[in-house]
Amino acid sequence: MLTFERARQVILEQIIPVGVEQVGLLDSVGQVLAQDMIAPWDMPLWDNSAMDGYAIRSADCNQPLCRLRVTGFLPAGAKAEGIGVEQGCAVRIMTGAPTPSGCDAVVPVEETDDGHLEVTLQQSVTKGQHIRVRGEDVMSGAVFVHAGAIIRAPEINILANFGIAQVPVYRRPVVAILSTGDELIELGRSPGPGEIVNSNMLSLAAAVRETGCVPRLLGIARDTEESHIEKLREGLKADVLITSAGVSAGDCDLVRGILEKMGAERIFWKVGVKPGGPTAFAMFGATPVFSLPGNPVSTMITFEEFVRPALLKMQGHQRVLRPLFKAILREEITKKPGKIQIVRIKLEYEEGRWFAGSAGNQQTAILKTMVDAQALAVLPAESCYFAAGDEVDVHFYGNYCDLTEAAR
Ligand code: AMP
Ligand code: MG
Numbered sequence: 001m002l003t004f005e006r007a008r009q010v011i012l013e014q015i016i017p018v019g020v021e022q023v024g025l026l027d028s029v030g031q032v033l034a035q036d037m038i039a040p041w042d043m044p045l046w047d048n049s050a051m052d053g054y055a056i057r058s059a060d061c062n063q064p065l066c067r068l069r070v071t072g073f074l075p076a077g078a079k080a081e082g083i084g085v086e087q088g089c090a091v092r093i094m095t096g097a098p099t100p101s102g103c104d105a106v107v108p109v110e111e112t113d114d115g116h117l118e119v120t121l122q123q124s125v126t127k128g129q130h131i132r133v134r135g136e137d138v139m140s141g142a143v144f145v146h147a148g149a150i151i152r153a154p155e156i157n158i159l160a161n162f163g164i165a166q167v168p169v170y171r172r173p174v175v176a177i178l179s180t181g182d183e184l185i186e187l188g189r190s191p192g193p194g195e196i197v198n199s200n201m202l203s204l205a206a207a208v209r210e211t212g213c214v215p216r217l218l219g220i221a222r223d224t225e226e227s228h229i230e231k232l233r234e235g236l237k238a239d240v241l242i243t244s245a246g247v248s249a250g251d252c253d254l255v256r257g258i259l260e261k262m263g264a265e266r267i268f269w270k271v272g273v274k275p276g277g278p279t280a281f282a283m284f285g286a287t288p289v290f291s292l293p294g295n296p297v298s299t300m301i302t303f304e305e306f307v308r309p310a311l312l313k314m315q316g317h318q319r320v321l322r323p324l325f326k327a328i329l330r331e332e333i334t335k336k337p338g339k340i341q342i343v344r345i346k347l348e349y350e351e352g353r354w355f356a357g358s359a360g361n362q363q364t365a366i367l368k369t370m371v372d373a374q375a376l377a378v379l380p381a382e383s384c385y386f387a388a389g390d391e392v393d394v395h396f397y398g399n400y401c402d403l404t405e406a407a408r
Pocket of ligand 2: 245
């Protein structure tokens with residue numbers, strides 16, 4: 001049995017980004033940039049005014065209440081060619097307009113009498129003030145967004161400024177999701193005796209989507225070899241395959257055996273973590289195959305801890321594990337030694353410290369506790385007792401974890 005840490009390591013060693021594609025600028029949001037972006041020109045491209053005001057010569061204005069003749073007007077979008085600031089003169093200028101020749105400072109309109117033919121400056125002037133200098137943001141030839149950056153609104157803005165309409169990003173992998181089990185029915189039917197809704201497929205699809213990948217829903221494989229082979233064959237055409245259930249040691253647990261028969265190489269089965277012990281990982285050629293236990297809480301937690309980091313790495317992300325931080329336990333916890341335990345918690349922030357309380361009944365069949373969990377505590381394998389007041393490692397759970405209540 002692999003340790004939790006080793007299992008993650010082994011998975012990530014097998015995973016490489018799936019490839020690079022060019023996508024339209026706006027469609028690249030959330031994807032990872034695959035190349036350094038080099039500035040094709042200086043930004044800004046010309047010296048320009050940072051304020052609405054007057055372009056002046058600072059040497060004219062070394063005494064207070066200096067008075068200048070206004071000889072021109074430069075709105076944003078105007079060209080400064082042929083316009084200059086002569087000695088004792090000023091040019092009215094708007095934010096973003098190119099500064100005219102001779103000008104070495106801009107005086108904001110608020111620091112003047114707002115005159116149109118003549119203007120009186122109310123304050124002293126420093127050379128260079130309120131002028132944005134050519135190239136001060138980015139110099140031509142410099143890297144302005146590095147490979148590995150996640151495209152967000154600021155990256156979109158700077159890429160657009162440099163006229164880049166197509167962006168090289170890591171492709172979003174297609175992730176096939178297969179549920180197994182004779183007890184399953186699809187959403188939309190009411191469960192009869194012994195039947196349960198195939199909720200794992202939808203929950204996994206949601207979690208896959210949160211990582212940025214594209215889920216492909218394969219439906220249900222029944223507990224027969226033929227049904228498994230048919231569905232698994234379909235699933236192995238995707239970039240990644242995730243299966244749910246049928247991976248323990250029960251009579252109907254067919255997934256691992258059939259995958260191996262079909263040619264998948266088993267990398268591991270069983271991890272020292274609770275919940276999620278029976279998790280299996282295999283490679284079918286270059287296709288990673290995650291077989292997650294079927295108990296919905298185990299499915300979600302093993303996805304979070306093992307599959308999510310892999311899917312992020314496949315999309316070129318460099319930081320694939322959620323950062324751990326310390327929280328102080330509200331109540332004591334006992335556990336068996338030997339396995340990492342993942343505990344669903346609620347967080348509160350008080351006087352600069354995070355406190356962790358149980359999100360509810362921790363049995364793996366209890367879904368509601370999963371709904372209420374804002375974070376997961378990762379309790380070390382070797383320990384068996386944690387007192388109230390002890391510090392433990394926790395990480396947030398989900399992309400949209402709402403901490404407003406916690407911080408109140
Ligand atoms: P198994 O690994 O097949 O023994 O399944 C473990 C538990 O997970 C059983 O209680 C199943 O009913 C439940 N389960 C299996 N597949 C799903 C699914 N797709 N959605 C919800 N629960 C499931
Ligand atoms: Mg089953």
